[in-house]
Amino acid sequence: KAGVTQTPRYLIKTRGQQVTLSCSPISGHRSVSWYQQTPGQGLQFLFEYFSETQRNKGNFPGRFSGRQFSNSRSEMNVSTLELGDSALYLCASNGDAGVALINNEQFFGPGTRLTVL
Amino acid sequence: TQLLEQSPQFLSIQEGENLTVYCNSSSVFSSLQWYRQEPGEGPVLLVTVVTGGEVKKLKRLTFQFGDARKDSSLHITAAQPGDTGLYLCAETSGTYKYIFGTGTRLKVLA
Numbered sequence: 001k002a003g004v005t006q007t008p009r010y011l012i013k014t015r016g017q018q019v020t021l022s023c024s025p026i027s028g029h030r031s032v033s034w035y036q037q038t039p040g041q042g043l044q045f046l047f048e049y050f051s052e053t054q055r056n057k058g059n060f061p062g063r064f065s066g067r068q069f070s071n072s073r074s075e076m077n078v079s080t081l082e083l084g085d086s087a088l089y090l091c092a093s094n095g096d097a098g099v100a101l102i103n104n105e106q107f108f109g110p111g112t113r114l115t116v117l
Numbered sequence: 118t119q120l121l122e123q124s125p126q127f128l129s130i131q132e133g134e135n136l137t138v139y140c141n142s143s144s145v146f147s148s149l150q151w152y153r154q155e156p157g158e159g160p161v162l163l164v165t166v167v168t169g170g171e172v173k174k175l176k177r178l179t180f181q182f183g184d185a186r187k188d189s190s191l192h193i194t195a196a197q198p199g200d201t202g203l204y205l206c207a208e209t210s211g212t213y214k215y216i217f218g219t220g221t222r223l224k225v226l227a
Contacts, residue, residue, distance in 0.1 A: 004159070033214070043160070043205060043217040056214045090159050105150075106215065108159025 002027065004093045004109035012115045018079040021112045025072050025093030032074040033106065034066060037088040046089075049074055078114075086116045121206055121218035129224045133195050138221040140189045140206035147209050149189050151180055154203040163191075196225045 005024045013019050025032050034046040045058040049068035066076040078085055092106040122141050130136055140149065148167045152160035164173050166182035166189060173180045177200075179192040193200055206218040 035217075042219050045214045045216065048214055058214065092159070104209075105162050105165070106160075108161070110158055 004091060004107050006089075006091050006109040006112050008112060009110065010113045010115075012117065013081050014117050015081055015083060017081050018077060019081060019114060020075055020077045021089055021091075021114075023074045023076075023091030023093075023109060025074070025091075026095070026107055029093040029095050029107075030072050031094035031104075032068060032072065033092045033094065034074070034076050035090040035092065036060070037090055037111070038086075043090070046076065081116045083116050086114060088113050121208060121216055123204075123206060123218040123221050125221060126219065127222050127224075129226065130196055132197055132225055132227050134225075135192065135194050136196055136223070137190055137192045138204055138223070140191075140218050142187050142208065144187065146182075146186045146189075149182060149186075150207045150209070150215075151189070151191055152205045152207060154205060155201075160203075160205055193223075196223075198225045198227050201225050 004026060007022045011019060023032055031050045033048040035043050036046055037043045046060055046064055047057040047066050048055050052068045063079045066074060068074045088111045090111045091109045094104050094106050124139050128136060148165060150165045151163045153163055154160040164175055164180045166173060166180055169182060169186045170184045171182040177194045181190045189206060201224050204221045204223060207215045209215050
């Protein structure tokens with residue numbers, strides 16, 4: 001069974017640009033979560049999607065957005081990039097059957113390393 | 118906002134030593150998970166604990182959930198270089214998101 005794939009793995013952008021990151025979950029998984037990981041703030045929740053619907057979001061500005069497609073693949077977009085957006089962006093796939101995530105296992109992808117210059 | 122504090126933040130030990138890392142919350146956990154993350158990879162789930170006082174073992178790793186479900190610990194016996202990594206605790210708030218702890222970065226020297 002293939003794991004979670006994220007593309008691209010590395011990305012360099014300049015301030016003011018926008019970026020789109022992609023995540024393909026494990027086959028059959030309908031829940032996809034996104035996280036931002038930085039040395040200073042740790043791993044922070046961005047948003048979670050299930051069957052194309054955003055069910056929860058973290059405390060990030062509106063420049064961070066996401067969506068999920070009918071095949072469960074997900075994208076996140078960051079507009080008007082700032083230096084502080086440099087981070088490892090992780091996607092996690094969950095076999096959630098539609099109920100709360102308690103006891104469920106998240107499977108993480110390797111992440112996309114975004115550098116903003 | 119629920120915060121998960123982990124301690125210590127950094128730990129460097131010799132192979133064969135024992136260690137314990139802690140995860141504490143300002144609120145009661147619904148359930149708690151422990152992950153290990155290695156450089157260049159995403160976190161990998163080690164264990165999930167749900168019941169207060171629960172103890173789970175995974176080879177040389179022992180996980181304990183506090184009776185009041187506000188704290189957890191991870192004990193590693195006879196640490197090996199392969200245990201090196203970032204250890205993260207995470208709590209599911211029950212509303213489709215996980216809250217991660219601040220992390221403990223462990224380095225085991227051969």
